[in-house]
Amino acid sequence: MNEHAMDAPYRPAALDNGQQGLIGKGVDRYEGPLKVSGAAPYAVEGAPDGTLYAHIVGATIGAGKVLSIDTKAAEATPGVVKVIVEHPDFPSSGGSSREPMSDWTDAIDHFGQPIALIVAESLEIARDAALSVAVTYERREGRFDPAKQPPVVDHKIGFLPNIVKGDVDAAIEAAEVRFDQSYTTPPHFPAALEPHATTAWWEGGDLIVRASLQVLNGARETIANQLGLDPARVRILAPYVGGGFGGKTGVGPETILAAVAAHEIGRPVKIALPRRQTAALVHHRGDTVQRIRIGCDADGHIAALAHDSVTSQKPGRNFLEPVHFGTIPLYAGEHRRFTTALTVVDLPSSGAVRAPGEAVGTFAVECAMDELAEQLGLDPIELRRRNEPETDPTSGKPFSTRLMLQCYEEGARRFGWDRRNPVPGQNRQGEWLIGHGMAAALRGNFTVNSEARVTLTAEGRAVIETDMTDIGTGTYTVLAQVAGEMLGLPVSAIDVRLGDSDLPVSAGSGGSFGAGSSGSAVALACEDILAELARRMNAAPEELTLKDGVVSAGGRSSPIADLVRGKPIAAHGKTGPGQVSRRTSQASHGAQFAEVAVNAVTGEIRVRRLIGVFDVGRVLNEKTARNQMVGGMIWGIGYALSEDAVVDTRTGQFVNPDFGEYHVAVHADAPAVECHFIEQVDDQANPVGAKAVGELGISGAGAAVANAVYNATGVRVRDFPITLDKLLPGLPPV
Incomplete structure (x- = not known):
């Protein structure tokens, strides 16, 4: 593994010696034809045979508790397979401690909170049956207006601490010119085009979820923790994500509930949140x-x-x-x-x-x-x-x-x-x-810890593998450009495999660190491949020129496929923050x-x-x-x-x-x-x-x-x- 933490400036930068001319160019999207033709599979597509549809029943009060839920009419609806209202008796494994299911409780602390799940043969049946669920509540006075709540200064939450340097009040009082105004912003929704959705099924004791998620490694840990599973038993597939804007950085109740229902029923289950439910079940930007x-x-x-x-x-x-x-x-x-x-x-x-x-x-x-x-x-x-x-x-x-x-x-x-x-x-x-x-x-x-594997195949193609996601940002294309620039290959000679939690762990999509971090992991893996190609050319890596699938050094040239010699060359790159970052x-x-x-x-x-x-x-x-x-x-x-x-x-x-x-x-x-x-x-x-x-x-x-x-x-x-x-x-x- 070529591992490099940013303890010092990276000079020369990994891409500085490339000859393919891909970096910086407006290369068309690698996956573009799949998306415009409708062939790119999203979270609710490509499900196994026999998949059921589920709809979440949300609370219709904002604060209080559930006294009773009458599901008889829903259960009697033709096509309804199961109505889940109790805490599921989900088996733990590997000594994991059981955590309460996300937002699944009799106590209601926000409008739309999940209180039941309808699983049916079709989405229409599930949504129709949900309307017949009768719920009795005990209401309490809710804190629904932020302007009427007292501000808490010593709250100890959030990643950004308060900062005080010098004496601001005294300096403003002594200033020749003083300015003092207040501004307000409302809550905002991360309104991505693709719904928040999950299709879940089980293969033996292993959970497979095709989900709309931005960061797979963190999601895998969350799902395993929520369900009391060993993370090795959870596999997430998210090859294409239709936007996220931060709203898909975490795991929502639709993912956990789909997994639970699939386990209890023994058939795959899919949940796609309707737009109006998204406001209640996906986080928003605070006012x-x-x-x-x-x-x-x-x-x-x-x-x-x-x-x-x-x-x-x-x-x-x-x-x-x-x-x-x-x-x-x-x-x-x-x-x-x-x-x-x-x-x-x-x-x-x-x-x-x-x-x-x-x-x-x-x-x-x-x-x-x-x-x-x-x-x-x-x-x-x-x-x-x-x-x-x-x-x-x-x-x-x-x-x-x-x-x-x-x-x-x-x-x-x-x-x-x-x-x-x-x-x-x-x-x-x-x-x-x-x-x-x-x-x-x-x-x-x-810069965030990120890994990638790059393989030169016997045919002289490059294969990039990482669990990094593409949420519409162009990850497929950018990673192909990085590998192509370093290995002297056109994008057409590169295969990019993303969005599978079984692949090397990446930074994920969020915080604007995805391209720099995952691209660096790919570049580092390519450096190891270049070192091996240089050895086979009897040259130093810096003496190589790679362009259009041909390696040249010291007046000699060879197609990359010939240097591979029929046995793929694989390398692993890893990058992360370091001293220079700090x-x-x-x-x-x-x-x-x-x-x-x-x-x-x-x-x-x-x-x-x-x-x-x-x-x-x-x-x-x-x-x-x-x-x-x-x-x-x-x-x-x-x-x-x-x-x-x-x-x-x-x-x-x-x-x-x-x-x-x-x-x-x-x-x-x-x-x-x-x-x-x-x-x-x-x-x-x-x-x-x-x-x-x-x-x-x-x-x-x-x-x-x-x-x-x-x-x-x-x-x-x-x-x-x-x-x-x-x-x-x-x-x-x-």
């Missing part, structure tokens, strides 16, 4: 209240910065939205305070949704910087330039790479920022008010620019232009990277203007849990979004020199739109999303 305080001198140099937030979570969960995650390294200032308090609620769990922390934290801090710039009479970019830190302003660590200033400069040039009128409400085109805004973008970068501050950076038109009569907002320039280290695939960035930027439009998961504070029920009422940005809402990269290989990030991409695009995008709306209208909305009712009263006369 936030954020207070930004800044103290600076008259020239805009920040002395003190405070980002204090409150967000909600249900009891018994350890996740807390890391609201200030992106603020910590963003701007200079000696005195610093970053805190997040907790409000305890009886609502479905909040959890990690695309760019946890940065997606909503940038709304507050980037709108605050826009407001402060106006207060100082400075251009918003100039204010940011004056507060660009040379090292991480909180930890003091050096940046691995940071091209934020270049992103500002290039974005401003492409956008035409110098033609912006800084006075709000002055740019009119008929009854439309035109505005321009910008914001910084930042997403922390991580010694440096690592992030991807960017600048977002928006132009909006606001109708002075109706308040309608149209985003006309959205341009982003980003620093993401090495770009592995220009097309898939741009796809990720543009998707995030469009999501930022939705966050700014429409996405709002509304809770009925009388019942604890989300009142808009489907796409009919939860309004994501669609084609008509999005202009021709532009994304550009400023590329600099980051050899301190990982062996392939790539940094976070997937979640960077949403960071700052909403704030750029919000700042543009203010520039257009002079109406500053701090309670997101910006809806008509918040704009109309303040619009200038036509």
Whole structure:
């Protein structure tokens, strides 16, 4: 095994000597033909013969307990095979301790909580029978309104601790210029196109699940723990996942219940959550209240910065939205305070949704910087330039790479920022008010333990194997490019096998660390293969040139297939964090620019232009990277203007849990979004020199739109999303 922890910069980067010309190119998706033809199997497809369908019965109260469940009518429905209402008597094995099944209890702590399962010969029968289940409850007063719950400061949950450096209060009090405003964001759904779904069956004593999951190794451990199994008896298949956005990073009740039902009945069982159930059974992004305080001198140099937030979570969960995650390294200032308090609620769990922390934290801090710039009479970019830190302003660590200033400069040039009128409400085109805004973008970068196996076959093809998932991000394609670049093979000569928990353990898809971590594992495995090919060529690895399936060194050439000599060459690569990961501050950076038109009569907002320039280290695939960035930027439009998961504070029920009422940005809402990269290989990030991409695009995008709306209208909305009712009263006369 070629194992490399990032204890030092990886120089030269693993891909620097490749000759195939694949890296950075917009190579078409490896699995694209399968997806567009409908042949790619998702979680509810390709099930064994005899598969049954199940539907979860959810609680219709938000707080209390179940007194009785009458299932006689459901059981009598033709085609119903079984109704499960009791805790299943599931056998333990291998000495594992039995954990309570997820969310399966008589006590009700959120609306929609699973209380029964209907298993039938068809989905229609299961859903119809579920309507006949009669439940009697004992209600209790629920904590459904986060605003009415007392904030808990010393909560001890979440991965991001509070940070206090210096004396913020005193520094703000002594500052020439002081800024103090609060901003709010609502709950958000991770509304992936593919439903959360599982098909489960048993082969002997082994559980097989075809599930829509982002991180297979962690899911395997969770499933085994929930069911009292040895993890070796659990196999997860997730070759194709139709989006996740963080909502599929954990194991939901549909997976556990499908496994239990399949075990009790002795037939495969599949569950696909309807869209309206997804709101109750899949975590959402928590609501936030954020207070930004800044103290600076008259020239805009920040002395003190405070980002204090409150967000909600249900009891018994350890996740807390890391609201200030992106603020910590963003701007200079000696005195610093970053805190997040907790409000305890009886609502479905909040959890990690695309760019946890940065997606909503940038709304507050980037709108605050826009407001402060106006207060100082400075251009918003100039204010940011004056507060660009040379090292991480909180930890003091050096940046691995940071091209934020270049992103500002290039974005401003492409956008035409110098033609912006800084006075709000002055740019009119008929009854439309035109505005321009910008914001910084930042997403922390991580390297996560990841493994991959690469095999050169007797025919000279390369086979890549890892349990890494592709959730629409282009993993198949990027890993094929890495192997092809290093081994001198076209993508057509590479087979990629993903999404099987029996394959080498990867980082999984989440946190924007997938491509850098799994790609590095593939590259390290290829390095071992190169060493073996060099030995067979009687040359040093650095003397080799590999291109189009031919190896050359010292004036000699040989087809790769001839060097393999009929016996496959296999290698295993593993990468992970190390000392350099801890010694440096690592992030991807960017600048977002928006132009909006606001109708002075109706308040309608149209985003006309959205341009982003980003620093993401090495770009592995220009097309898939741009796809990720543009998707995030469009999501930022939705966050700014429409996405709002509304809770009925009388019942604890989300009142808009489907796409009919939860309004994501669609084609008509999005202009021709532009994304550009400023590329600099980051050899301190990982062996392939790539940094976070997937979640960077949403960071700052909403704030750029919000700042543009203010520039257009002079109406500053701090309670997101910006809806008509918040704009109309303040619009200038036509």
